[in-house]
Amino acid sequence: MRVLGIETSCDETGIAIFDTERGLLSHCLYSQVKLHADYGGVVPELASRDHVRKTLPLIEQALAKAKLSAQDLDGVAYTMGPGLVGALLVGACIGRSLAYGWKIPAIGVHHMEGHLLAPMLEENPPAFPFIALLVSGGHTQLVRVDAIGHYELLGESVDDAAGEAFDKTAKLMGLDYPGGPRLAALAEQGRDQQYQFPRPMTDRPGLDFSFSGLKTFAANTIASAADDAQTRADIARAFQDAVVDTLVIKCRRALQETGLKRLVVAGGVSANKHLREQLEQFTQSIGGQVFFPRSEFCTDNGAMIAYAGAQRLLAGEQSDLAIIARPRWPM
Ligand code: KG4
Ligand code: ZN
Numbered sequence: 001m002r003v004l005g006i007e008t009s010c011d012e013t014g015i016a017i018f019d020t021e022r023g024l025l026s027h028c029l030y031s032q033v034k035l036h037a038d039y040g041g042v043v044p045e046l047a048s049r050d051h052v053r054k055t056l057p058l059i060e061q062a063l064a065k066a067k068l069s070a071q072d073l074d075g076v077a078y079t080m081g082p083g084l085v086g087a088l089l090v091g092a093c094i095g096r097s098l099a100y101g102w103k104i105p106a107i108g109v110h111h112m113e114g115h116l117l118a119p120m121l122e123e124n125p126p127a128f129p130f131i132a133l134l135v136s137g138g139h140t141q142l143v144r145v146d147a148i149g150h151y152e153l154l155g156e157s158v159d160d161a162a163g164e165a166f167d168k169t170a171k172l173m174g175l176d177y178p179g180g181p182r183l184a185a186l187a188e189q190g191r192d193q194q195y196q197f198p199r200p201m202t203d204r205p206g207l208d209f210s211f212s213g214l215k216t217f218a219a220n221t222i223a224s225a226a227d228d229a230q231t232r233a234d235i236a237r238a239f240q241d242a243v244v245d246t247l248v249i250k251c252r253r254a255l256q257e258t259g260l261k262r263l264v265v266a267g268g269v270s271a272n273k274h275l276r277e278q279l280e281q282f283t284q285s286i287g288g289q290v291f292f293p294r295s296e297f298c299t300d301n302g303a304m305i306a307y308a309g310a311q312r313l314l315a316g317e318q319s320d321l322a323i324i325a326r327p328r329w330p331m
Helices: 033-037 044-065 085-102 111-121 162-172 179-187 212-224 229-258 273-285 303-314
Strands: 002-007 012-019 023-031 075-081 106-110 130-135 140-147 150-156 262-266 289-291
Touching: 002 044, 002 085, 002 303, 012 044, 012 303, 023 044, 023 303, 033 044, 044 085, 075 085, 075 111, 075 303, 085 106, 106 111, 106 303, 111 130, 111 140, 111 262, 111 303, 130 229, 140 229, 150 229, 162 179, 162 212, 162 229, 179 229, 179 273, 212 229, 229 262, 229 273, 262 273, 273 289
Parallel strands: 002 075, 075 106, 130 262, 262 289
Antiparallel strands: 002 012, 012 023, 130 140, 140 150
16 A cells, blocks of 8 residues: 655645655655744745645655556555644645545544654564653653553643744754754763752652753853853753753653653654763663664654554544544654
């Protein structure tokens, strides 16, 4: 089964074609980063308009790259939510309509299920069951995954997502949008233990997170610190260490509590080098294993939507003719 995947939930237009027998056949990504940079964040109306401009040309490009035509497709998957409603509607309208015109089934996919399954596109995919740490700009969640569609939420952020904390702290430090990766790059220059940030909610039981306090802690630290390059890098390092430590502590707890040894980490923040290293080290220490998507599939992309949609279609699910976007949608 060959499935076209369409991702337009935020500021990337991601298109891909996944074949359930041959794997990923092609993928194309257009990032709107430059469009939103002047505004310091994503402007929803501009995002929707750019998805309108880019989605169809990218679909043509993905088909050409895979040396396929529309008649070779067996299904269309599009991100139905959560995300920006206008941006989602573009992908949903185009995806649902193309499937109708091509007389093939369509399926609306949950964006976080896409992220969660992204490591399945790698050479050595994890076997079920596993614990998934989903860390993106909008979500921080620990999920027990027993099979596709069998998800149990174990814990989540009660306020800001980890990526959001990275972005907001980066903004405080005067770094341009998108702040997360820039802050991570600055942290590489920082020295160890120059500042001590808290590890929120690690001193009590449970698997929930809270990251908004770290941003406030960073604001206070910046206000009372010197304004030179090394100090800024030291603060970035201390902030990143705190986020990563907190995530590792909660992953350890989730594995301990469930008795599982396999950990999957996905979403934009899973591209973070320090997080990857720390989780590799920790899972090795307990004889477990950690699985990540390749870097380009950590952040939003069409491949994860094509994959997740293909699994849903294979299981006999499909969406009806209504064009639906769900800006808020629990997984
Ligand atoms: O999954 P994603 O592309 O979009 C959402 O679904 O939210 O994640 C984007 C988030 C942003 O907050 C971005 O700053 C963060 O992932 N991010 C990173 C890194 N790369 C992306 N955060 C920390 N370190 C990185 N290397
Ligand atoms: Zn995402």
